[in-house]
Amino acid sequence: MVQRAGSADLPLHGGRVPRWLGERMTKLGAIITQAIVIEYGRDEFLRRLAHPFWFQSFGCVMGMDWHSSGITTSVIGALKRGLSPLSGELGIHVCGGRGRNSRETPGELIAIGERVGLDGGGLATTSRLVAKVDSAAVQDGFDLYLHGFIVTDDGKWVVVQQGMNGERRQARRYHWLSEGISSFVDSPHTAIEGARQGEIVNLADRRAAASRNSQLDLLASLGPDRIVREIAAIEPRRTTRQSAQPMLPHLIMPAHHDVREEDVNMKRLHATLAAAADRGPEDFEHLLLVPGVGARTVKALAMVAEVVHGAPCRFADPARFSLAHGGKDRHPFPVPLKVYDETIRVMKSAVSKAKLGRDEEMQVLKRLDDQARQFEKYATGPDLKEIVAGEFRQSHEFGGRSVFGWEGPVERSSDADRPRRKGDRDR
Template sequence: MTGRRAGSADLPLHGGRVPAWLGERMTRLGAVIIQAILIEYGRDEVLRRLAHPFWFQSFGAVMGMDWHSSGITTSVIGALKRGLTPLSPEIGIHVCGGRGKQSRRTPDELVAIGERVGIDGAALATASRLVAKVDSAALQDGFDLYLHGFIVTDDGHWVVVQQGMNGERGQARRYHWLSEGLQSFVDAPHAAIDGVDQGMIVNLTDRRAERSRRRQLDLLADLGPDGIGRELGRLEPPAAKPPASQLALPHLIMPGHHDVRPEDIVAHRLHGNLKAAAEAGPKDFSELLLVPGIGARTVRALAQVAEVVHGTPYRFSDPARFAVAHGGKDRHPFPVPLKVYDRTITVIKAAVRKAGLGHSDELAAIKRLDQQSRRLERLVSGPSVEAVFAEERSRSHEYGGHSVFGPEPPPGDAGNRMSQN
């Protein structure tokens, strides 16, 4: 891959913090999903997934974060750093950086990792600084960087996920870099850029800007900084020109509305998930995985986690669908079902642990669940998206539903429910 751009997305800016009860679970589920991908496909595939903007958004949604907001980036990077750091000596994947002050510590973290595992940490630190400079200076698109996550393997391969914000527009843009095949930091280096379309921007990293970059260096050599300033002062404002054509890119457009609507979900894929979970059967599945208490609702969540582990890129065009696994912290599409969430973690963790001991039957069963979803979605229909959400909300208290408003009250407790909306 040489400077492949994987697309862009409109990410609404959302404030607030991830509650501790969700952050702790995101840490555990995120780490175990990465371990499953590592076992099945290897370290480089983990990096490729993180460099894919559609997969990244779906990954955050399946962990119970707001399905469309900028907060997914911060929370996913934070969860992976907390969850994978204790495992890094074993799995050879290291998560550095983060938001604000943490981002500025990234070069020092990379140098320390290099000394510890025997890779060129200084070169990695330089790469980190260059990546940040390119997306803050060479690419002038109206977004100020505030988050920088650098994930590196013991082989020295890496991915960067960083994000900028445009406060006036209430939008965020996420940028993905992948070291695989990277030949230049300034000539079309991005694996992906996620964010709202801003129209005409200054992008000096585009291959078509190579002549401009070269001429800027010539001007600096000929005139010096003061001479360039004088020449700029003599220039008249240019006449308006139509924008140059842009290279066609796939765009992940995350809408401004907070609620999940039917049009945000590819229904036949959801029906495949639901039907595959029903056919697997809670009795058969719990016997296979030797985990007591696994019911039909948990198997439904496992079907979507299985897709995050095994799905191909086109499967992630509707990240909202993955919020059906564990809901969202703001009750969209429904409160986070903590009992289901905890059982999902238990099942995947047991499967990963046994696979590490050479017994892969459980991980194979999860893979079959994903394969069954894809086979059935072409053949079956199912309840409407609204009906799925309504059932989930009606049983939320039973599932241990939680949101930023607190525990979900029992059905019929109208007073409490009104206070939570």
């Protein structure tokens, strides 16, 4: 069933994803997609993309800025690059993107339809309707600038699109899912994610059916000039009243750049770290036998495994998943490229063997996730500042890199919570 899943605040950030990260996001995004399709099927992958909390967590585990609107652009871009060569195998096609790319979506859908036997023209119309609903029918102050349309060979689809309010430096992401949609103007959204900017006029809500019909009747009977005069007469007498629409769960992505303890479910984080320490030596040394897989990589793999296997309720704190591979802006710490590359190698090995019917390595990852859930009842560990400080201390040996450059050896600062690298200045 289609249902409104919630909303979230997203700080609006500019800039580009550096090539060294974009290439890795492309590889990891494609591998995670394949793992989900192997384990749960294409329909479940679409449902994940339509869930705003999972989508944000997906971007976080790939090393993007954990709270940023840029996750939407980078994830759609990474999937488009990574899944295009696999479209024949997976039957998943990613269209659209940001700016000019979004306007090319209808043409891309028509071409896909001709290639795989879908009604490409109908999909193109759907794409335009979805964009119109979120740009015209939902009057929330956000101008659309990104439109991603993901469709499968059997005609099922998900749309992720995003609007911006430049004046308030906020973004809003909208999620659509074809499953269960019977009308484009009766509550079709799976979720709307973004900052609440006062009262939203949502003419696509099923409760607005009477309003839509009345507007058409008024336009036919009175004409536009009479309507303008009536509005002018009513406006001075207008009063504010409480909205009848109930509050929905929403994810609040704060403006601060650093990851703080209140942003993370520490019990789950400690359970993940404990599971990596407990299962890692047993499973990864004796079963995977992947050269170079150390304890730090197993921690990252445990978080990737949760993205693959976790239920929707487990993604209420996307910031936690940024602790797998850090962030390009050094928050919570620089991207450990050696760890990232090991994660890609292990996941690629597991997926490749699973395609051949040998799922032992995929089961290792699932056991890692299962163990973490069991440990949640009693796992304890250091506070987040200690964990992050430890990552900074080891960043140089892990190949730490950010948009500011490579990480060098660190020297202790007066603030014991976070070492600083040599030559680093306060920003």
